Amino acid sequence: MGQLVGYARVSSTGQSLDVQLEALKDAGCEKIFSEKMSGRSTEGRDQLAEALDYLREGDTLIVTRLDRLARSVGDLFTILDKLTAKNVGFRCLSQSAVDTTTSSGRLMLGVLGAVAAFEADIRKERQMEGIAKAKAEGRYKGRPVAIDREKVRLLLAEGVGPAEVARRLQIGRASVYRAMEAREGLGAS
Template sequence: MSIIIGCSRVSTREQDPAAQEAELLNAGAHRVFVDHGESSKMRDRPQWKACLDYLREGDTLVVRRLDRIAASEKMAIEIINDLQEGKINIKSLTEPDIDTTTPMGRALLGIVAVFAQLRVDTIRENTRRGLEHARAHGRVGGRPTVMTPERVEQAEKMRADGKTIAEIAKVLGVGASSVCRALASDKLNQD
């Protein structure tokens, strides 16, 4: 027997989830899982995990809005796809197009998923093209190194005097990994 399960979330401990719970119960939810003071960016929220464990094939997950379970469009699509693979429907109370219990809702969701993937692919392609253009013009992305030529020279002298990487990093006020990279890079350039 399929049932309706509600899932709710409030971002801070000070917020009261009672209004969301009431809406979900009025929508027919048999049980409501509430994450209190949890970010939707976190996939392993305690009550969200409990909700997923509780849901069975044929059940319907009802939410007030998709942002109660997912922080981004991409995450929402992934969650909806996971639910659909488990033959679990999803319905949003404030987003009427999100209702996989109807043929139109499933079709619209498929279209939304295609456009979300297109958006991700376009961003990836534009980023790749931008990085290639920057490299072609002698620019390399990333954070500038903290190891100036003077610091590299000082690090080499300290290393020759038998100082450890940790000691050098402390004296220079940089991370040990920065010292290692600089010394390795300088050694490669000398060879």
């Protein structure tokens, strides 16, 4: 049997990891990774990355609650796919049915994934219906234009470089180049 490895996370520096750390130790975790970082994405969560790298075949990653590991079902399944590829199990202490080391736990995760995909599909259908209705009523204008191409053109005409134009207008350089291409495309016709 492999090693039990814990992962604990709180969202802000004012919150305490103590309750999670104690629960993970009580669950038998020999190694625990912890951090104080927003869980909105896996980006910047260095301890999570280290934990995923540390885990070896036969190990099991344990968290106290699912929201400590992932903020969305999509993120959860991305992480679980990485664990599965390494033959690493996963257990959640507060949702004991979520345990990839058992067949019923894998079934539960499959059901969760199917429900999440269904909800996402319904949400997208409702959004598209709302857009279609708003368009039919003439209320849908689309995304507002974020870049004043005339200002970009004037600054470029003054000899200001693209990077400086981007800085002054607080837009990305790629947007300046797109505006330049659009201008050149208009001038060519």
